[in-house]
Amino acid sequence: MTTSDPTVTEENTYDVVIVGGGPVGLLLAYQLKRFGVSACVLxxxxxxxxxxxxxxxxxxxxxxxxxxxxxxxEPMLQLGFSCRNSVTYKDGERVIPGRVWTFMENIKDTAYGFTLVLRQMYTESILREKLQSVGATYHQGTECVGFECDEGTAPDGYAMTSTFRNAATQETFHLKSKYLIGADGGRSFVRRHTRIPFEGDTSEDRWIRIDGIVETDMPVTRAYGAIESRTHGNVLWAPLDHGATRIGYAYSSEIATKYPDGVTQDVAVQEAIEAMKPFKVTFKEVHWWTLYTIGQRIAKTFSTTNNRIYLCGDAAHTHSSGAAQGLNTGIHDAVNLGWKLALHIRGLTKPEVLETYTAERLTAVQKLINYDKDIAMLMSCKWPAWYTGDPNADPHLVLGQIFDKAAAFNTGLGISYPENVLNDTTSASWCAFMAGSRPPDVELRMPGTNQSIRLQKITPNLAKFWVVVFTGSSKPSIQRTLLKLQRYLRDTAPELTSHKSIEWLTITSTVGCSPYEALGTSPLGNAYFDAAKPSAHDRMGVDSEKGAVVILRPDGLIGATSAVEGGSIREYFSRVLAF
Structure with missing residues (x-):
């Protein structure tokens, strides 16, 4: 990873230039470089x-x-705190069942049945190390001060010229690229310079977040907590990495009047102590604190009309920390854009695939914005505009109900995208999950060793589509079906087995000493046995007699389902890939 400053006269050229070196920009650059595309982060x-x-x-x-x-x-798991439990307190008494964060205790269908708590400093450090491992270019202390696009450039040409200024020397330099990404936060220069409207509003509500090492007499401390305060809203208690804790609370106008000289660290500590009453809290160390205003804003579009400039993360959308979705949403942006941009630059996909980035992510983010408005109001002990119930009711109860209803969205496991060129929702449903949604991370068995392995470990994000063939249960039927499909691929559609972005995988409920003996013929790609209980066929809703094909996008979502035959598979990829 290059960290030295570019020379003023040198004109560097990359496929993608990314403005903003936070987690979103770092992860995007890491993906692109890993997928064979040159990228520079500033x-x-x-x-x-x-x-x-x-x-x-x-x-x-x-x-x-x-x-x-x-x-x-893996390095994040080594440093972070894996939180599997939640707790709610009101007037010093534990509320059973709890409210707000209880969705964390009911996570299913994933190996990650917990919330990984890791402060951004450590996340960024790990991502910078990953960026270095793939040899990407990274500059800090470098500000973007301008850019322009040559509209006459060929589609695969370097249309973007960006200007940057070294903060230490005040010297400027230029970079050329095919694409420019704004991952530069809520005050994004890229968004403003492109004149993309940032729609939404800012409320009068303010919150304080403070991290440190604390001592307390609260009975349960290493769980995500919601303390229902009469004066400080729905108080956040979050166990952090390295034994630290975050306390978050509403800094109301009533509290602010106590401090006419403004908020200092001492004020943040004192009000955190007040917010936690009747529990006693003592700060042994203060690591960080902030006071910020709550608001929700979303860019009108996440890309320019010529598809040369894209927005990710806070540059595209901002919201409160009430549901703790900010970094998660930004990472989903980066992953969604990363594989699409990489495959497009390498000439492996149709242009329509890259165009789905804005539509898919706008859909998901708009849901978050709408949901976040209600959460922020209720956490500040205020009623949303739509509420017509008893104004003297307990807003914490409604807050808990909203979190419960949005559990699948909170975990991210239930996020799905509508029909588009990638998501063939009109095809016959050959499994229980729709195109555009995430399938369960089913358990399979490794041939020979019989070791358990998850589907997502077999199909990692390598910028490839996976054609997963779930066979039927009858060996003669399996042989006929696979041989027919193999002949089709050999004689009619050989591009489906030679394309750089397609991988094949066979999952069979018949078990043998080897995949060949289990199937009675050679599998398509590697084969794994469906011997767990419940079976992968049952979990996926695949007919155990007929079998099915499930096409997975590079991000692991379902692209299409079909019978085990070549025509439907070829039809899907003819719309998606460039042959």
Missing amino acids: EQHRKETQDAYGRAIALFPRTSELLDQLGVI
Whole structure:
């Protein structure tokens, strides 16, 4: 990873230039480089002088799955706190059942049945190391001050010329690229310079977040907590990495009147202590604190009309930390854009595939924005505009109900995308899950060793589509079906087995000493035995007699389902891939 400053006169050229070296920009660059595309990340701040801790902390299960598929999760698991429990207190008494964070105790169909809590400083450090491991270029202390697009450039040409300024020397230099990505936060220069409207509003509500090492007499401390305070809203208690804790609370106008000189660290500590009453809290160390205003904003589009400039993360959308979705949503942006951009640049997909980025992510983010507005209001002990019930009711009860209803969204496991060129929802449903949704991470068995292995470990995000063939249960039927499909691939559609972006996988409920003996013929790609209980066929809703084909996108979502025959498979890929 290059960290030295570019020379003023040198004109460097990359496939993609990314403005912003936070987690979203780093992960996007890592993917692109890993997938064979050149990328350069430029970060305005010097990380050694920026906030040491703070900011985003929670990685929910679907985010962890994506990071796992990209080979990033293991060092995070080594440092982070795996939180599987929640607790709610009101007037010093534990509320049973709890409210708000209880969805974390009912996570299913994933190896990551917990929330991984890791402060952003450590997340960024790990991602910078990953970026270095793939030889990507990274500059810090470098500000983007301008860019322009040559509209006359060929589609695969270097249309973007960006200008950057070295913060230390004030010298400027230029970079050329095919694409420019704005991952530069809520005040994004890229978004503003492109004149993409940032729609939404800012409320009058303010929250404080403070991290440190604390001592308390609260009975349960290493669980995600919601303390229902009469004065400080729904108080967050979040166990952090390295034995630290985050306390978050509403800094109301009533509280603010106590401090006419403004908020200091001492004020943040004192009000955290007040917020936690009747429990006693003592801060042994303070690592970081912030006071910020709540608001929800979303870019009108996440890409320019010529599809040369894209927005990711906070540059595209901002919201409260109430549901702890900010970093998760940004990572989902980066993963969604990363594989689509890489395959497009390498000439492996149709242009329509890249165009799905904005539509898919806008759909998911708009749901979050709508949901976040209600959460932020209720956490501040205020009623949303739509509420017509008893104004004297307990807003914490409604808050708990909203979190419960949105559990699948919170974990990320239930996020899905509508029909488009990638998501063939009109095809006959050959399994229980629709195109555009995430399938369960089913358990399979390794031939020979009989070791358990998860589907997502077999189909990592390598910028490839996976054609997963679930065979029937009758060996003669399996032989006929596979041989017919193999002949079709050999004689009619050989491009489906030679394309760089297609991998094949066979899952069979018949078990033998080898895949060949279990099937009575050679499998398509590697084969795994469906010997777990419940079976993968049952979990996926695949007919055990007929079998089915499930095409997985590079991000692990279902692209299409069909019978075990070549015509439907070829039809799907004819719309998606360039042959």
